Amino acid sequence: MLSEQELQRRESLKKLIELGINPYPADEYPVTHHATDILQHFSDDQPQEFASVSLAGRIMSKRLMGKAAFFDLKDATGKIQIYFQRDQICPTDDKTLYNEVVKKHIDIGDFIGIKGYVFRTQMGELTVHVHTFTFLSKALRPLPIVKVDAQGQVHDAFTDPEQRYRMRYVDLVVNPHVKDIFIKRTRIIQAMREYFNSFGYLEVETPILQPIPGGATARPFITHHNALDIPLYLRIANELYLKRLIVGGFEGVYEFAKNFRNEGMDRTHNPEFTGMEIYVAYKDYHWMMQFTENLLEHVTKAINNGSTQVLFGKHTIDFKAPYPRITMYEAIRRYTGIDISGMDEDQLRQTCHQLHIDVTPEMGKAKLIDAIFGEKCEPHFIQPTFIIDYPIEMSPLCKKHRHDPQLTERFELIVNGKEIANAYSELNDPLDQRQRFEEQLRLSQRGDDEAMFIDHDFLRALEYGMPPTAGLGIGIDRLTMLLTGQTSIQEVLFFPQMKPEQFTTAPKTDTWAHAGIPAEWIPLAQEAFGSLDTMRSLKPTQVHQQLNGLRKKKKLTIPALQLSEVEAWFTQN
């Protein structure tokens, strides 16, 4: 089963142990420097500043030169070359440590710690001359070997997406640019948090397991709580809980929330994703637009050395505030020449036909308008643009427009043809909110299984009074894609969802279970006999005694076996 190289590494492991070297020591390894500290701060005039350094990391390449050897050591900050000299490592006649351990048993992928001094080789490369080294962890599997030549050309890159996503740990080790994306992702979140905190808004946590999945239109995951004996849903959004907190008197609350939606997966959808939502009392959507453009300017500067420009594909996108505002009807008029503002459902349906947009009978006004906008307008907005004033049917949680009851005070921020943020003057009129929910209920009876449930507790909260509030939601994964130039969501999630892998070498506990052996005895039987066949080659009385013996030895509380039970294991298949 094991490959040749895996067997060789296991052999190396044995040899190390025979030589008295612990391949997996428990001791702390004190590190004084990281690779980039040395590369950035070493000066040829002042080599004594790096006369004694200690580093730890993974071996990434080996170049053996007889009595000298050059390896690359990679730590969290980068790679540095290290140099072993035989007679330095082995001052006496016994050259084993160099000839055997350094040359043969340190493999690419192993973690070692080194102590030595920094110098520059004849080739001009900064290098750590190793005095002593310590095994920190032996790698039993070979890493993919990715080489970069003098021209910066990458050879034999580890590129298969399936393997990269399934074994992200390997991807991160051998593809340094992958790590950069995730570091940027974290910085984006940090910059947002800084910005919100600078206003004094409070970061909060709200339930993931919800009895009613509210705040968005999406199919939820469902699970079951045993003690309460009720179904619970994994949240599709946290909106309704954050608004309850505004009712409770907080002036600004926000949460970075994992949301879950039981829908299709593709390069822009993962079943779990991160949404940031923020709610601020006494504000409206105009205020929120300014807040949003300033936020994004702040974030792009924070991750971009102060620049607001981001290169995405062939577009340079500039996040410098302010961004243009255009109403939804205007946008549709601009790109289709059609004014849909007064249309009813039938007229909209006709307009869709006229524009060659596919529609289904379940689609109400909201979905029809959304289809026209999504199809004909959205792709045209490359630079950040606020689309404002959405039709009322599309936005059941949004306040009616102050000048036009057919519209709502809502905006979406479109960048590179995609929605990146969604915000409202939040609906705080409890009677209006109840009507909107009921409208949604009618939609769901029509067959739209994504229409919202009615959340009576949320309505009760509104009846106690919610101040006027502006709310904003931003998809963190998609924002990260945009700001890191990635076209697929899998590239900005450490562990994107995939079909489970089939392991051919999976432990075969089921063969024991098949033979009728109770689950609590299987580990003991495996320990005592290894395989089912071995066990069956013995007499039932022997098996009975050995297993009960093990039980006693391990002081287990499971009931002792009866001989009759054990005998039954020998007859079943």
Next chain:
RNA sequence: GACUCGGUAGCUCAGCAGGUAGAGCACAACACUUUUAAUGUUGGGGUCCUGGGUUCGAGCCCCAGCCGAGUCACCA
């Protein structure tokens, strides 16, 4: 869900009329005291995704399935 493409050594890939599987890197052995995609010589390494079928013979052709990628549909 539909269509297209892919799955061969640890990694990246090649393979042909259907005739016992190939390269580079990696690995092993030897040489080499400053190399850098180190080099030279020699060598080992394969369930060609799985299961059926056609055939004297299948990595290759046919059927079914699994996994992934892309496009579309659905979906925020």
